[in-house]
Amino acid sequence: MAAPESAPAASARTTPDATRRSEKSRRAIYDAALGLVAEVGYAKTTVEGIAARAGVGKQTIYRWWSSKADVLLEAFLDLSEQAAREAGQAPYVIPDTGDVAADLRAVLRATVDQLRDPRFEAPSRALAAEGVVNEQLGRVFVAKLLEPSLRLYVDRLRAAQRAGQVRADVDPRIALELFVSPLAQRWLQYTGPISHEYTDTLVDYALNGLAPR
């Protein structure tokens, strides 16, 4: 009797051959997806609309992705990688000038600026929202996009611990949330305005504590 695995197309719907994949279509789909999300928002972006704008058949999308969220996630990952490459030599690290407070202030100010970049705003907000409600996507979003950035904070805080600027007993992964999460929540949930002063204040409070010294 035949091995249960060797059947070419028993259960699965004949996995497509990735080597024949059209790179042009993939790019066009990414561009269309990001463009539509930026222009009309995530909810009004449809697979049909992406296909039409990309000049692609719907099946070409469904062949390679499972859903609108999936397309957008990959498109956004691609955009991020691209942006990272463009950023060039100043890459995946938080500067270490020796003054952890100043360094954190600087990187948070840069984050504030990026959160306001309309190129990123719509898709990242859309993905974050979908991730809230779609746990599977949310975890991928966090793992692929959020955690890599948070890891930089962990590294910088560890260096600060070695330099004696941060208590040795704090868990850096938790510590970073004291200034990152407030910014994230204000951005995501409109719970308050975002500004350089605000993030500066967060760094101050977090490092020095709310209690008097």
Place this chain on the structure above:
Amino acid sequence: MAAPESAPAASARTTPDATRRSEKSRRAIYDAALGLVAEVGYAKTTVEGIAARAGVGKQTIYRWWSSKADVLLEAFLDLSEQAAREAGQAPYVIPDTGDVAADLRAVLRATVDQLRDPRFEAPSRALAAEGVVNEQLGRVFVAKLLEPSLRLYVDRLRAAQRAGQVRADVDPRIALELFVSPLAQRWLQYTGPISHEYTDTLVDYALNGLAPR
């Protein structure tokens, strides 16, 4: 002068008469909406489905609400009020035992417990997600549900300032974010596990600061 038309309302599509509203239908719609969101999730909850489960005509929903999100928001507000009433005498205030650290730990532990209550989880997550992407709803969600709770922290922190347990120069509205936002983000975005130890740690870090004293 003879008015040719007695119609008073020019633009609106004849606002319904709220005094004749069926309380029974309203309750049935709330229950159906919350039930469906809990069972099949927000995305698969439809107005048609809510109407069917509530034993109500679709028009009765569209007469009083403008969208699925609107129904769910009100349903959840109602649920919250109801829960608050049931909770009884221990209501809208954070206890003040004189030890601000202990008080914050206690209330955050209670919040952790509530976030895990399946009765609240699905609808509040759904509303939060919708609020991320739908600014109008998001602002209502924050104003009606989030801010009232945050205000309690502001009050407690101010008392702590008066008692000399919190620096007089900190802005309580920002300060509270140091322990509230991390919890919120972990819950919303699955960026990490939630536990009593975790929130205890947040309170410690926030009050004492990350820097050595």
Place this chain on the structure above:
Amino acid sequence: MAAPESAPAASARTTPDATRRSEKSRRAIYDAALGLVAEVGYAKTTVEGIAARAGVGKQTIYRWWSSKADVLLEAFLDLSEQAAREAGQAPYVIPDTGDVAADLRAVLRATVDQLRDPRFEAPSRALAAEGVVNEQLGRVFVAKLLEPSLRLYVDRLRAAQRAGQVRADVDPRIALELFVSPLAQRWLQYTGPISHEYTDTLVDYALNGLAPR
């Protein structure tokens, strides 16, 4: 044994008290119904629309009539009676000048003129159409509106038989259809144009026969 009729409200849904009926509303409903049918056609005329235009509650319509068709039928009957009263003393009879051919030509010419009166056209066409598909209404329509007119032809043809102008062995009720039905069909089904010449021809063919003499 109790009279089977006198029961006040056993099974029925409490028959309304006709003595208290509002004559003003009845008239307003007739006018609204005829007006709407004339303006937007039967299909787009709704009970709701009639009620709104008549300044009347929907229940006032459903209290006295069973359906849109029923309202319109009565409205049209009322209109016909009114028109008949206006027409004055020369009413329900076909003139008898002694020349049956001339008399039939005259009355058919008058019918042609009436069929073209826009005041009658829309409602009578609408009723006729509804009667085609709704047998109950159709029979009432025929009994109340059509048969009384046909009876006049029967009378006139009988007189002609007595005068020796029409074969004694023909059934007048069938004979009249030879000239009435063609006109009716052309009008109802758009199978051909309607004119005085046309009806004159019908009378000629019917009386003299198609076969050579």
Place this chain on the structure above:
Amino acid sequence: MAAPESAPAASARTTPDATRRSEKSRRAIYDAALGLVAEVGYAKTTVEGIAARAGVGKQTIYRWWSSKADVLLEAFLDLSEQAAREAGQAPYVIPDTGDVAADLRAVLRATVDQLRDPRFEAPSRALAAEGVVNEQLGRVFVAKLLEPSLRLYVDRLRAAQRAGQVRADVDPRIALELFVSPLAQRWLQYTGPISHEYTDTLVDYALNGLAPR
């Protein structure tokens, strides 16, 4: 000057491609439409019902037809063609035995039988009714279904004229109405019963005239 939009179709909502049309769906829709009209009547037949019974999406109906009446008209035309093909060799002509009276009696008797065939009754009555009130449909109904049949009478009457059995000066198109229209009216409007005796009588009256000879 460059065209800002490549969209070729300005007004139309992208006409569907008829070459890709599903023949299976078309047949299923015809069958469902005729079946429903026969079973529950025209008024209670809905597009939704047709789609459901045909196992077809609603859009597939709206893609190819504009309304319920339109579907039914085509379905009925198709049915008629089919019936004609089945009828086979005995086709589109009225027999000519040399005796015009006998021939007309025979064909009218056949018509009576057909009018009572329940397979035809419901849809043709429904279409006729819709045609009364919807002029556009009515004219198509007449042109496609009625006139072709009437033409046969015209041909037969002309032959009778050549044979000297019908007056040379009568217009056959009008003459045929003397026996066809009465039957049509009785059937459509329930103005009287239909039988072979009745149509025999009509032929007699029409050929020989009402006046004594």
Place this chain on the structure above:
DNA sequence: GTGTAAGCGAGACGGTACGTCTGGTCTTCAT
């Protein structure tokens, strides 16, 4: 003259169907 019980205007209600839109699948043809 006052009470009571209808009819009334109004319109909310549970429903059905409308005609449209989108999701995801399947089919056809060109490359």
Place this chain on the structure above:
DNA sequence: ATGAAGACCAGACGTACCGTCTCGCTTACAC
């Protein structure tokens, strides 16, 4: 065999009316 195109089944959308059911509010008859 992939990809563009788009027809297909499915089903939710928000709207329009259906016929029923309260609501107050006039009437008008009975007391």
